[in-house]
Amino acid sequence: MGKFINPFTDYGFKKIFGQEVSKELLIEFLNDLLEGERVITDLTFLNNEQLPIYPEERIAIYDIFCTTDTGEKIIVEMQNRSQVYFKERALYYLSHAIVRQGVKGESWKFDIKAVYGVFFINFLLDENHKLRTDVILTDRETGKLFSDKLRQIFIALPLFNKTETECETDFERWIFVLNNMETLNRMPFKAQKAVFEKLEEIVDVHSLSEEDRVRYENSVNAYRDYLATIDYAAKKGSEEGFEEGFEKGIEKGIEKGIEKGIEKGIEKGIEKGIEKGIEKGRREEKFETARNLKSLGMTSEQIMQVTGLSLTEIESL
Known part of the structure; x- marks a missing residue:
């Protein structure tokens, strides 16, 4: 067994990004992902199992479901295998999070908060072969943003092939570490970004309790x-x-x-x-x-x- 946990496992992914003690890691990653767009100062984890509004609806289960200090909802998932309707599934999850913001009563006038979906995928999304695919709602003719209430970001991990020394941005450093974590003997980039010291503590296999191991x-x-x-x-x-x-x-x-x-x-x-x-x-x-x-x-x-x-x-x- 390696020195650090495997982030592609269900336990490993949630250990890194889905618990209160490591909340700082998720905040830092999201800020590096959305650099130049916005800054998240705090977030709260929500129940990742969203019960249906009507009994006949399909239940929605996310890896990580959280809300920011300003009310935006963020879904973060690690998907290891391709699915026939994976894009539609991702859209369904985000739509579900939007619909559940509805409030009964005449006083509510569709004042919804933005919903973000961040999907780590361990396969290729389509024939475009892009590391990062950002999906937004725009006017087809002008390309102008139509609404900022729905945003999908797909990160195709197999397409990242930079070495440690070739990583230039904090986003690239995150992807390098996630892609190579289980085989690393030391945690890189601690000099460039302090959060990687915290990450090293969280993912050290030897620091796990017997139950967690x-x-x-x-x-x-x-x-x-x-x-x-x-x-x-x-x-x-x-x-x-x-x-x-x-x-x-x-x-x-x-x-x-x-x-x-x-x-x-x-x-x-x-x-x-x-x-x-x-x-x-x-x-x-x-x-x-x-x-x-x-x-x-x-x-x-x-x-x-x-x-x-x-x-x-x-x-x-």
């Missing part, structure tokens, strides 16, 4: 199980897809000509076959991950959030 190890095991399941599903899906695609590619290629047809057919068939195989493998991986998380005591709602499976599918396992 057990919780952390369980969280690490769940994370490793997830990675192993992903690798297995991708490998199995690729192998099955390769065989199926290879056969179809040859058949189609021969029809168009021995030399040119085989070359082109194999290429296209393999590509489609691998895609089909991976898709099948991912479906199997979802159920395997759900079983692992269920064995660790996670609720059906939490498993539904992680895997994207329906409540019926999860409860049938």
Whole structure:
């Protein structure tokens, strides 16, 4: 086990950003993220499980949910796996936080506070391959800001490849530390920013109590199980897809000509076959991950959030 905790685990992420004793870290990170826009001087953690307004509504569960000293709501999440409707899910969460600001009575006139969503993602958001994607509401023609009440920031961690010495801003220093924390032997950047000394204290594995160490190890095991399941599903899906695609590619290629047809057919068939195989493998991986998380005591709602499976599918396992 490394010197510092793994921030990609559920326990590790909330240990860093989601507890009162480390509130200073979240404030510092958000200020570095929003540098030049605004300054947060204090925040309050809210219940991260937001009950539905109506019984038939889907429950919303966030990693971290807080409000600033001036009333803005901020949702912070670490997402390790891609989902088909991930963008829509992020929008749903922010919309939910906006709607719940409504106050009964005629005196309230839609005076809502801004809602921010900060999403650390351990995958690529889309084909644009951007480290940071900022989403705001603007006029399509003029580009002028239409409303500042909704803001989404996606940080694609795999796209950050700077070394320690190449980091120039405090935001880059944060991303470097989060990306490399579990493998670091020392906490860098303490000379540039005092908050990294506080971070070092929080994330030192040896400073954990026996109870917290057990919780952390369980969280690490769940994370490793997830990675192993992903690798297995991708490998199995690729192998099955390769065989199926290879056969179809040859058949189609021969029809168009021995030399040119085989070359082109194999290429296209393999590509489609691998895609089909991976898709099948991912479906199997979802159920395997759900079983692992269920064995660790996670609720059906939490498993539904992680895997994207329906409540019926999860409860049938």
